[in-house]
Amino acid sequence: MRFAIYGTGGVGGYFGGRLAEAGEDVTFIARGEHLAALRRDGLRVRSIAGDFHLPTVAATDDPAEVGAVDVVLVAVKAWQVAEAIEAMRPLVDEETLILPLENGVEAARQVAEAFGPEHALGGLCGILAWRGEPGEIVHAGVDPFVRFGELDNRASERTRRLKAAFDGARGIEAEIPDDIHxxxxxxxxxxxxxxxxxxxxxxxxxxxxxxxxxxxxxxxxxxxxxxxxxxxxxxxxxxxxxxxxxxxxxxxxxxxxxxxxxxxxxxxxxxxxxxxxxxxxxxxxxxxxxxxxxxxxxxxxxxxxxxxxxxx
Missing domain, CATH: 1.10.1040.10 (N-(1-d-carboxylethyl)-l-norvaline Dehydrogenase; domain 2)
Structure with a gap:
């Protein structure tokens, strides 16, 4: 699957890095010194689940350079979701799934209102991680997990495909709960x-x-x-x-x-x-x-x- 990671801090950097490590097509949306380091040196993750280094990663600050993807993983702060929604529009076509992993309980609703409920998944993650030096993510606690599902809790082929992508990455436990809310x-x-x-x-x-x-x-x-x-x-x-x-x-x-x-x-x-x-x-x-x-x-x-x- 083709992923765009919108927000390359502790959450986006770790989960996006693990997906890229597993061979998925991943582009990181970042900015400033962090973006420069990603382009120059790749992504380094220091993790209690095993360190790794991706010497070359796709990274940009312009979603229009990426175009439509299969999945946008939204990993900005909750208060940045509204701004991210507007900026990520070039990443979204009629088939794109948007998976918010923010703290809080309102991001999926914001996505559904902006793009339509057919694009929105409910989602959450667990990890204690942050951005260290530019180009570096530090994972210091919690066994990382992602949980996601359709907003009406129906079983779907697209969520099964997404789970299979996460299952192929090490250091992540993925689950589709019976009730995502x-x-x-x-x-x-x-x-x-x-x-x-x-x-x-x-x-x-x-x-x-x-x-x-x-x-x-x-x-x-x-x-x-x-x-x-x-x-x-x-x-x-x-x-x-x-x-x-x-x-x-x-x-x-x-x-x-x-x-x-x-x-x-x-x-x-x-x-x-x-x-x-x-x-x-x-x-x-x-x-x-x-x-x-x-x-x-x-x-x-x-x-x-x-x-x-x-x-x-």
């Missing part, structure tokens, strides 16, 4: 809780999950997210919160979420798409979310500063 919200539970508590405390997950006061906050964040999801028709299992806690407890002690790292570095973050989304979607569904509302309000001034909207 449950899968997306199940991931949203733990990543939103981890992001929110980490951004507020500036501490790694090993600290926040072990301190009674912050662990209680994590549990309350999770409970609010689960109640919002169920109110919006997502069939989350009764033990969804406990499952999310068990996943959090298995993470490396030094683990941090990308939203947390961005906020600590003074960069724009996914605050609006994570804890902010819980508040907004909860309000629409008539569900009160006081802990997520407090986290969102407390972090909003520095988020606005990072976006150039406040100066202090």
């Amino acid at each position: 449950v899968a997306i919200w199940s991931k949203f539970l733990f990543i939103c809780a981890m992001s929110g508590i980490g951004a507020i405390t500036r501490a790694p997950i090993g600290v926040t999950r072990s301190q009674p006061a912050t662990r209680e906050l994590i549990e309350r964040i999770l409970d609010e997210i689960a109640r919002v999801g169920r109110a919006r028709g997502v069939a989350l299992p009764d033990d969804a919160v406990q499952r999310a806690l068990r996943f959090i407890d298995r993470l490396p002690e030094s683990g941090t979420a990308s939203m947390q790292r961005d906020i600590m570095d003074g960069k724009p973050s996914e605050l609006a798409s994570q804890n902010g989304a819980v508040v907004r979607l909860g309000r629409e569904a008539g569900v009160d979310t006081p802990v997520n509302a407090w986290i969102h309000a407390a972090l909003l001034p520095q988020e606005r500063r990072a976006r150039g909207e406040l100066d202090f």
